[in-house]
Amino acid sequence: AQSVTQLGSHVSVSEGALVLLRCNYSSSVPPYLFWYVQYPNQGLQLLLKYTTGATLVKGINGFEAEFKKSETSFHLTKPSAHMSDAAEYFCAVRGSSNTGKLIFGQGTTLQVKP
Amino acid sequence: DTGVSQDPRHKITKRGQNVTFRCDPISEHNRLYWYRQTLGQGPEFLTYFQNEAQLEKSRLLSDRFSAERPKGSFSTLEIQRTEQGDSAMYLCASRESRGPTDTQYFGPGTRLTVL
Numbered sequence: 156a157q158s159v160t161q162l163g164s165h166v167s168v169s170e171g172a173l174v175l176l177r178c179n180y181s182s183s184v185p186p187y188l189f190w191y192v193q194y195p196n197q198g199l200q201l202l203l204k205y206t207t208g209a210t211l212v213k214g215i216n217g218f219e220a221e222f223k224k225s226e227t228s229f230h231l232t233k234p235s236a237h238m239s240d241a242a243e244y245f246c247a248v249r250g251s252s253n254t255g256k257l258i259f260g261q262g263t264t265l266q267v268k269p
Numbered sequence: 270d271t272g273v274s275q276d277p278r279h280k281i282t283k284r285g286q287n288v289t290f291r292c293d294p295i296s297e298h299n300r301l302y303w304y305r306q307t308l309g310q311g312p313e314f315l316t317y318f319q320n321e322a323q324l325e326k327s328r329l330l331s332d333r334f335s336a337e338r339p340k341g342s343f344s345t346l347e348i349q350r351t352e353q354g355d356s357a358m359y360l361c362a363s364r365e366s367r368g369p370t371d372t373q374y375f376g377p378g379t380r381l382t383v384l
Contacts (some may be wrong), residue, residue, distance in 0.1 A: 164309075169286070189373075196377075196380075197377055197378075198273070198360060198375035198376050198378050199312070199360070199362075199375040200375070201372050201373075201374075204372065229297075230354070245311050245312070247311070250314070252325060254300075254302075254317040254319075254324060254325045255300065255317075255364065255371070255373070256302060256314045256317055256325065256350045257302075257304075257314065257373065258314070259311030259312050259313070260309050260311050261310055262309070262310065262311050
């Protein structure tokens with residue numbers, strides 16, 4: 156069965172500091188991994204995804220993530236946080252059925268301090 | 270606007286009442302998903318449609334829940350005899366049919382409050 160664990164439900168960084176949001180997954184099939192961002196009272200927006208190929212994936216708004224099979228991880232990073240990055244971030248893995256449904260982690264709330 | 274839309278955005282109802290939500294996917298997307306998100310949690314899969322066929326349902330989808338997608342266009346999710354535990358954000362997503370790794374595009378959600 157597929158599952159996702161996000162370490163740290165809340166992360167606080169100063170503006171300009173490195174952002175690191177942790178995600179570990181479990182998958183019985185080759186993992187396809189996703190990071191989504193959710194702003195208050197809005198739906199989810201895709202930041203980036205890993206399917207096959209290059210393990211370092213670049214996304215929107217300066218975010219990137221690295222797929223590490225040996226560590227079963229897909230951590231999200233951004234070199235310099237902006238106030239506008241404050242939001243909730245969800246890591247997800249494709250489910251094992253062929254429907255493409257997503258299995259989400261519990262989310263990490265990112266706070267950016269001025 | 271070519272995004273996924275959901276209606277209503279907010280719904281407050283009393284326990285025991287029936288509610289129905291609507292999702293309009295992106296027009297060329299034939300795959301449609303419903304998820305439920307409770308406070309402080311990630312979205313949980315409820316059900317999946319390919320065109321008008323409902324191909325997968327989660328165990329979370331009790332007998333009080335029913336979803337339809339007539340003609341493979343918009344979809345509705347109905348909850349009968351609502352309970353306080355049904356209070357959540359109900360999210361709809363759609364994607365193209367090239368493959369399961371295609372991006373799912375999410376709507377803004379319908380927030381349900383059961384009093």
